[in-house]
Amino acid sequence: MIEVKEPKRIPLIGSLQGMYTVFKHLFKKPITVQYPEEKAYTPARFKFRIFLSMDDCVGCTLCEQVCPNLSIRMIVVERNNPHNKRNLYPQVNFGTCTVCRNCEEICPTEAIYLTHELETARTRNNFFYSPEELQKTESEVKK
Amino acid sequence: MNILTRLQLFFQITGHYASYFLAYIFETIFFLIFVVIALIAMIYIFRKYMARLQLRIGPNRVGKFGLLQLIADALKLVGKESIIPKLRDDFAYKAAPYIVFIGLVVGFVLIPYGSFYWIGSLTITHSNVSLILFFGAIAMMPIGEVLAGISSHNKYAVIGAFRGIAKDVSFEVPMMISAVALVMMDSALSRTPLNFETLVSTQFIPFGILQPLGLFVFMVAMIARSSYTPFDLAESDSEIVSGYSTEYSGMRFGLFYMGMFGSIFLGSLVVSLLYLGGFNGPYSSYAGFVYLLIKGLILVLISFLIWLSMPRIRVDRFINFGWKILLPISIINLIWAGFLTLGVIS
Numbered sequence: 154m155i156e157v158k159e160p161k162r163i164p165l166i167g168s169l170q171g172m173y174t175v176f177k178h179l180f181k182k183p184i185t186v187q188y189p190e191e192k193a194y195t196p197a198r199f200k201f202r203i204f205l206s207m208d209d210c211v212g213c214t215l216c217e218q219v220c221p222n223l224s225i226r227m228i229v230v231e232r233n234n235p236h237n238k239r240n241l242y243p244q245v246n247f248g249t250c251t252v253c254r255n256c257e258e259i260c261p262t263e264a265i266y267l268t269h270e271l272e273t274a275r276t277r278n279n280f281f282y283s284p285e286e287l288q289k290t291e292s293e294v295k296k
Numbered sequence: 297m298n299i300l301t302r303l304q305l306f307f308q309i310t311g312h313y314a315s316y317f318l319a320y321i322f323e324t325i326f327f328l329i330f331v332v333i334a335l336i337a338m339i340y341i342f343r344k345y346m347a348r349l350q351l352r353i354g355p356n357r358v359g360k361f362g363l364l365q366l367i368a369d370a371l372k373l374v375g376k377e378s379i380i381p382k383l384r385d386d387f388a389y390k391a392a393p394y395i396v397f398i399g400l401v402v403g404f405v406l407i408p409y410g411s412f413y414w415i416g417s418l419t420i421t422h423s424n425v426s427l428i429l430f431f432g433a434i435a436m437m438p439i440g441e442v443l444a445g446i447s448s449h450n451k452y453a454v455i456g457a458f459r460g461i462a463k464d465v466s467f468e469v470p471m472m473i474s475a476v477a478l479v480m481m482d483s484a485l486s487r488t489p490l491n492f493e494t495l496v497s498t499q500f501i502p503f504g505i506l507q508p509l510g511l512f513v514f515m516v517a518m519i520a521r522s523s524y525t526p527f528d529l530a531e532s533d534s535e536i537v538s539g540y541s542t543e544y545s546g547m548r549f550g551l552f553y554m555g556m557f558g559s560i561f562l563g564s565l566v567v568s569l570l571y572l573g574g575f576n577g578p579y580s581s582y583a584g585f586v587y588l589l590i591k592g593l594i595l596v597l598i599s600f601l602i603w604l605s606m607p608r609i610r611v612d613r614f615i616n617f618g619w620k621i622l623l624p625i626s627i628i629n630l631i632w633a634g635f636l637t638l639g640v641i642s
């Protein structure tokens with residue numbers, strides 16, 4: 154039988170070491186971000202809100218087909234656009250959008266693209282952005 | 297001069313008996329305000345300190361720096377519905393939180409506070425046996441906890457009460473023996489060693505320097521009395537839901553909560569009085585109370601650090617610790633105090 158020697162322990166030293174480690178944290182900066190007043194750092198290539206240029210959109214419905222969460226639906230908006238004879242434009246539900254950026258990648262005319270805008274705070278069950286709203290910035294939409 | 301005489305002089309215009317009557321009433325009111333403010337400050341300091349140690353900010357929305365957070369919490373607790381178990385033992389169930397709180401308040405009454413500026417001595421009770429009275433008063437608090445446990449008709453509460461009894465039995469004996477060592481040493485210095493105030497004011501050197509073992513035992517016992525983390529066997533939240541206070545809600549739970557924080561503050565004050573010189577210091581006839589508060593607050597911060605950095609000890613290990621380590625240490629300390637008393641002081 155192998156005899157396992159217990160390491161020599163000095164009582165209370167381990168507890169004091171633990172207390173010292175905890176105490177050192179008193180002089181560190183808190184990592185909490187007080188959100189509405191101060192904003193967390195977001196990298197320059199961070200993207201969230203989908204934007205749409207209605208003049209460039211040709212109504213090909215590729216974005217609707219490629220959307221994995223069925224967040225994009227094509228709706229009819231009466232508008233005089235010679236490139237878009239069927240008047241089909243994407244409507245986005247940000248409640249289910251996961252920012253996979255497939256729509257941006259597949260768009261043949263680069264009409265749909267994502268921007269740095271983050272704060273799309275809205276009331277519950279109202280995450281739908283109509284094509285007209287997708288054209289505007291968030292502050293304009295709120296008005 | 298003490299605070300009672302000052303108040304009596306203030307009310308002297310009403311006559312001799314009426315002025316004493318009013319002085320006693322106002323002394324009580326001031327004292328209760330002091331206790332409540334101390335409890336609120338303790339909980340606020342704990343929450344801020346815990347938040348900073350965990351790299352958070354802590355309460356900061358209600359009032360400036362979150363100072364009104366505790367008042368908001370108290371209002372919430374008062375406004376909450378009190379849900380009580382159907383098969384409870386009614387009187388014991390309802391009396392238990394008050395017993396805990398009254399034990400705490402009586403403990404605060406019996407300790408000496410030193411003197412402050414022109415008011416003079418802030419000590420409320422002047423008794424020749426106030427040390428014994430003090431230990432009797434804080435021994436009321438476990439009774440409330442045990443009553444709460446066995447009257448709730450809840451298995452977790454009963455287990456919590458049993459664990460509380462096991463804990464209390466294990467540390468009370470070493471605590472009293474280390475207190476006896478202090479009294480023995482002070483009996484050579486004064487004629488009334490059981491008087492808390494003379495016990496403190498005759499410390500030419502803080503007794504904690506002369507009896508470091510006693511300081512250790514008493515500090516551990518005070519941590520166990522307040523039942524926070526290394527020794528929170530009675531309400532180990534991860535094993536037995538919330539121990540003896542499982543079935544309590546609303547303000548009754550709030551009283552248990554305040555009793556816990558109050559006993560941390562009380563324990564710190566008592567350790568600083570008995571072992572660290574309390575209100576002794578330069579100009580102690582003017583600023584004794586301030587010395588006491590500063591020493592007490594430093595001990596409170598150390599207690600919180602212990603709370604926040606240590607895991608809970610197992611029940612059997614705590615009982616072993618109490619009977620096999622603390623008790624021999626306190627007896628060695630008693631013998632050492634005897635040597636000091638006979639050989640050095642007298």
